[in-house]
Amino acid sequence: MFADVVKVKIKAGKGGDGVVSFLRTRGNAKGGPDGGDGGHGGSVIIVASHNTSTLSRYRASKMWDAEDGTNGDSNNKRGKGGADIELPVPPGTVIMLGDEVLADLEKEGDEAIIAHGGRAGFGNAHFISSVRRSPKMAELGEKGEAKEVTFELKLVADVGLVGLPNAGKSTLLSVISNAKPKIANYPFTTLEPNLGVVDIDDGTFLAADIPGLIEGASIGKGLGDDFLRHVERTKLLLHIIDATSDDIAKDYTTIQGELKNYKVDLSSRSQIIVLSKIESVPKQDIPAKLQALAKASKVAKKNIHTISAVANMGLVDLLRATQKQLQIIRAQPTEQKPEEMPVIRLDDSSMWDVRKRGNTYEVTGTEIEGFARRTNTDQYQAVQRLRHILGRKGIMRQIVRLGAKAGESKIKIADKEIDF
Numbered sequence: 389m390f391a392d393v394v395k396v397k398i399k400a401g402k403g404g405d406g407v408v409s410f411l412r413t414r415g416n417a418k419g420g421p422d423g424g425d426g427g428h429g430g431s432v433i434i435v436a437s438h439n440t441s442t443l444s445r446y447r448a449s450k451m452w453d454a455e456d457g458t459n460g461d462s463n464n465k466r467g468k469g470g471a472d473i474e475l476p477v478p479p480g481t482v483i484m485l486g487d488e489v490l491a492d493l494e495k496e497g498d499e500a501i502i503a504h505g506g507r508a509g510f511g512n513a514h515f516i517s518s519v520r521r522s523p524k525m526a527e528l529g530e531k532g533e534a535k536e537v538t539f540e541l542k543l544v545a546d547v548g549l550v551g552l553p554n555a556g557k558s559t560l561l562s563v564i565s566n567a568k569p570k571i572a573n574y575p576f577t578t579l580e581p582n583l584g585v586v587d588i589d590d591g592t593f594l595a596a597d598i599p600g601l602i603e604g605a606s607i608g609k610g611l612g613d614d615f616l617r618h619v620e621r622t623k624l625l626l627h628i629i630d631a632t633s634d635d636i637a638k639d640y641t642t643i644q645g646e647l648k649n650y651k652v653d654l655s656s657r658s659q660i661i662v663l664s665k666i667e668s669v670p671k672q673d674i675p676a677k678l679q680a681l682a683k684a685s686k687v688a689k690k691n692i693h694t695i696s697a698v699a700n701m702g703l704v705d706l707l708r709a710t711q712k713q714l715q716i717i718r719a720q721p722t723e724q725k726p727e728e729m730p731v732i733r734l735d736d737s738s739m740w741d742v743r744k745r746g747n748t749y750e751v752t753g754t755e756i757e758g759f760a761r762r763t764n765t766d767q768y769q770a771v772q773r774l775r776h777i778l779g780r781k782g783i784m785r786q787i788v789r790l791g792a793k794a795g796e797s798k799i800k801i802a803d804k805e806i807d808f
């Protein structure tokens with residue numbers, strides 16, 4: 389059984405802290421600052437690779453962390469960067485954060501960084517200036533991004549088998565391919581899609597069966613229509629209809645309706661109509677059934693296949709027709725995806741906002757929060773530097789305008805609080 393959707397927790401590494409240190413040599417008790425920077429935290433990268441064909445390893449282990457950067461050291465020694473972690477997934481895997489698609493790794497080698505390592509903190513050697521000869525401050529490393537994402541593998545089968553429950557989809561798949569799906573004489577035997585490799589003449593294609601659909605599947609009836617995502621990317625559908633049914637036309641239109649109501653309209657996808665289990669209906673009844681089906685589907689009778697998976701009737705014909713149809717579809721120029729429009733994002737990282745809450749002035753904004761998170765509030769000079777940045781960005785002015793009073797008011801940024 390192949391894995392298809394799995395939730396995974398990922399965490400990038402924390403950036404290492406910068407350190408405060410001064411060079412001490414014999415005869416020079418007060419040397420210059422030599423505190424090194426921390427190392428960058430490792431990132432989490434997902435790579436599409438043919439070496440993996442399932443997502444099952446992510447079911448077994450649900451936590452994947454990249455390495456933290458190490459702290460800086462005296463003697464201007466920079467911390468070691470944390471190693472990235474690379475997670476291989478089969479091509480075709482989509483990475484989602486809630487409803488948002490973070491990455492669609494379609495082909496071999498596609499990769500995406502889905503959690504960035506934390507920025508390292510600067511050591512005190514970084515903060516030397518003409519007015520500040522012995523900086524007693526260093527930055528803290530930032531935390532790495534952490535999130536819970538969903539890996540979703542869409543089966544890239546060439547052919548999808550659809551139909552009502554009990555129509556004979558799994559039986560057909562089991563006799564034409566290497567798949568060994570469960571088969572039984574009751575509806576909803578198949579609970580998970582099955583994938584099989586079909587060999588016919590010199591060709592090969594992948595076929596998938598899915599759980600049966602019923603009227604209202606698109607609004608969640610039966611097992612719902614969620615499984616259609618497994619055949620969403622197939623080029624061709626085999627629509628299997630049970631010949632022993634009393635109302636073949638209705639069976640056909642029911643499934644067509646559900647295919648149409650799926651989030652992408654699958655009813656207009658290339659389709660071969662297959663009347664199954666024909667060995668178990670009297671021969672003389674078959675023409676009328678074909679007639680009814682032809683009328684409902686507007687497909688010529690001669691293009692509707694009659695088969696029996698159990699008695700091995702019509703199977704080679706069906707597979708050859710399937711193979712031929714696939715070749716025709718493959719030869720067609722693939723529908724050009726509309727040129728990807730470049731997405732222009734406004735860089736809003738330097739924007740900020742101040743909100744007054746009682747005597748506390750809460751500052752928000754990507755860039756300023758980053759500075760605050762890297763500020764070690766136990767270090768006087770570090771806090772002074774943060775104040776300086778607040779001043780330079782005009783944030784202090786806004787805080788004053790909102791009524792802050794020296795000695796009384798506090799400024800809160802990210803998780804840090806400092807005196808006004």
Ligand SMILES: Nc1nc2c(ncn2[C@@H]2O[C@H](COP(=O)(O)OP(=O)(O)OP(=O)(O)O)[C@@H](O)[C@H]2O)c(=O)[nH]1
Nearest residue numbers: 553554555556557558559573576577578600697698
């Ligand atoms: N007589 C006859 N019975 C068949 C044939 N193919 C399948 N069946 C029977 O029909 C029943 C349902 O077959 P499945 O292959 O499980 O049907 P399915 O469409 O996969 O059903 P779900 O997984 O429930 O959607 C089983 O009892 C099969 O043995 C056939 O060619 N002839």
Ligand SMILES: [Mg+2]
Nearest residue numbers: 557558577578
């Ligand atoms: Mg089945």
